[in-house]
Amino acid sequence: MSSLCLCYPSFLSLSIIPCPGKLQFSMDHHQLSLLANLAKTSRSNLRHFLAPMGLRLSEHLLIQCSYLGSPPNIQNETRLLYSLFRQIGIEDKEIKLILEQNPSLTSTTLDSVRARVFLLQSAGIKGIELYRLIIKCPNVLTAEEIDYFFHFVLNSLPGKIEPLQLKRLMTATEPRFLVGFDRKVMLLLDHGVPQEKIVHILNNVNLTKAMCFKSIEEIDRTTTFLSRFGGINIIVRRPMILNFDLDTQLIPRVEFLKELSGGDEDATRTLLCKLPAILSYSVEHTKEHVELLRSFAGLTDPQIFKIFVVFPNVISASKERKLLPRIGFLKQCGLNSDDIFKFLTKAPLFLGLSYEENLVHKLVFLVKIGYEYRTRELADALGAVTRTSCDNLQKVIGLFFSYGFSSADILAMSKKHPQILQYTYSSLQEKMEYLTEGMGREVGELLAFPAFLGYKLDDRIKHRYEAKKKVIGEGMSLNKLLSVSADRFSAEKEKSHS
Structure with missing residues (x-):
């Protein structure tokens, strides 16, 4: 029956x-x-x-009762929960599993669950992301700590934490670790984080590691320690520094850099402020780069630290793909340890640029205009052109050709003044036009004084030419006109008027 x-x-x-x-x-x-x-x-x-x-x-039998479209053995509140979950996109078999694993849901009022869903949606966790979050962490619908956390996030922050950042936090963190989140945020503000930057920091850290798993005391110690080395400024520029443990990661990394500087805390601060991301690298990683520069390039610790200050991204350059072959190239060009140090402080991008997409094309241009391979002159020229693009270099060489210079002329000028190859095409064009048309001079004068192309057109070249033309005429030496210091030029100008 x-x-x-x-x-x-x-x-x-x-x-x-x-x-x-x-x-x-x-x-x-x-x-x-x-x-x-x-x-x-x-x-x-x-x-x-x-x-x-x-x-x-029936007076004698206890008989089971069911109705169409409803799961078995559930009361009215549970049926309504099914309806709410279905609206989110959760299937009945998933709902059943959620309720079995989280019995507290069945004892929670529907209004409470619905309010929690609305709170999550208000924070931007919607659609498929809301579905995934509830499937993975259904306790987000019942944990009391979540209410206070989200009300603080939505109502007390001058900006919005990204929904995916909040979802990652909810997925990776037990609700109990959300307690005190507001006080930790206020602590950062008390330490000097600008109001308008706090959400930027929260969006760019691992909230679980940086905020939830750390106590207020730990966060306070971290910000106090970093205050000696740029503090809040480096945290704002590199928020993920807050992810690291103070005792096992940050302190050893800072101390190693400080030791490399010879114990100079101010110099260490300068380095960290220039590239806070250097603290993302382990002591072991940094030591390996330092040891390579010591043993292969022959550099001293003060020289290595100076290179770090000039180009801190050297820490991210691959030892095998970039550092070893490029320092090897400089040694093949005849540079000794001191030469290599001077080269790298003047042209540090040499260690960072792509060989295939950048350096090799520039080498081809240099060889075409007459530079010999594995020579000091080639190294100097390559160092100069690291500061310009391949396209600009090609235009500059083309400009010289258009004014009648030969490859040998360009080679001679660039050996005297390698920087002419790195100047922008438009700037060189204006100066050469002014030289030939505004000053009525021969372009060939650049062979004797290519440094003319390095001076500012309006502030130096035009100003001095117009001032001197009235006194000594137009046949003045370009070298004497431009290379004399500003003080001496002013003194000579006043003397000529007296």
């Missing part, structure tokens, strides 16, 4: 069985609701309702 069990929150339980000959029947939500109300009145009314469906009350 088929059977139904009808149960209600009032703990009323009625036994119902189908009448003989009518074993198949069903009830929808409306019929079940009406049945529940009738059950609270009288048995005669209930019998009158059941008769058309072929059902009758």
Whole structure:
């Protein structure tokens, strides 16, 4: 015999069985609701309702009851939970698993769960991300700590933490670790983080590591220690520094750099302020780079630290792909340790630029205009052109050709003044036009004084030419006109007027 069990929150339980000959029947939500109300009145009314469906009350059997479209053995609140979860996109089998693993959901009011879902959506966690979060961490719907956290995030911060950042936090952090989050944020503000930068910091750290797993005391010690080396400024520029442990990571890394500087705390501060990301590298990583520069390039610790200050990104250059072959190239060009140090402080980008996409093309240009391979002159020229693009270098060489210079002329000028190859094409064009048209001079004068192309056109060249032209005419030496110091030029100008 088929059977139904009808149960209600009032703990009323009625036994119902189908009448003989009518074993198949069903009830929808409306019929079940009406049945529940009738059950609270009288048995005669209930019998009158059941008769058309072929059902009758049983005095002896406890019979199971179900209705179409509803999971078995759930009360009204649970049914409504199913409806809410379905709206989010969660399937019935997933809902069942969630409720089995998190029984607290069934004892939580629907209004409370719905309010929590709305809170998550207000923070930007919607659609598929909300679905994934609830599937993975259903306790986000019941944990009390989450309410206070999200109200602080939504109402007390001058900006918005990115939804994916919040989702990562909810996924990786137990709700109990959210307690005190607001006080930790206020501590950073008390240490000097600008109000407008706090959300930038929170969006660029691992919130679990930097804020939740660390105590207020740990965060306070970290910011106090870093205050000696740029403090809040380096945290704002590189928020992920807060991810690191103070005792096992930050202090050893700072101390190693300080030791490399010869104990100069101010110099260490300068380095950290220039590239806070240098603290992202382990002591072991930094030591390996330092040792290579010591042993292979022959540099001293003060020289290595100076290179770090000039070009701190040397720490990110691959030892095998960049440092070893490029220092090897400089040694092949005849540079000794001191030469290599001077080269790297003047042209540090040589260690960072791509060989295939940058340096090799520049080498080709230099060889084409006459530079010999593995020579000091080639190294000097290559150092100069690290500061310009391949496209600009090609235009500059083309400009010289257009004014009648030969490859040998360009080679001679660049050996005297390598910087001419790194100047911008448009700037060189203006100066050469002014030289030939504004000053009426021969372009060939650049062979004797290519440094002319390095002076500012308006502030130096035009100003001095116009001032001197009235006194000594137009046949003045370009070298004497431009290379004399500003003080001496002013003194000579005043003397000529007296």
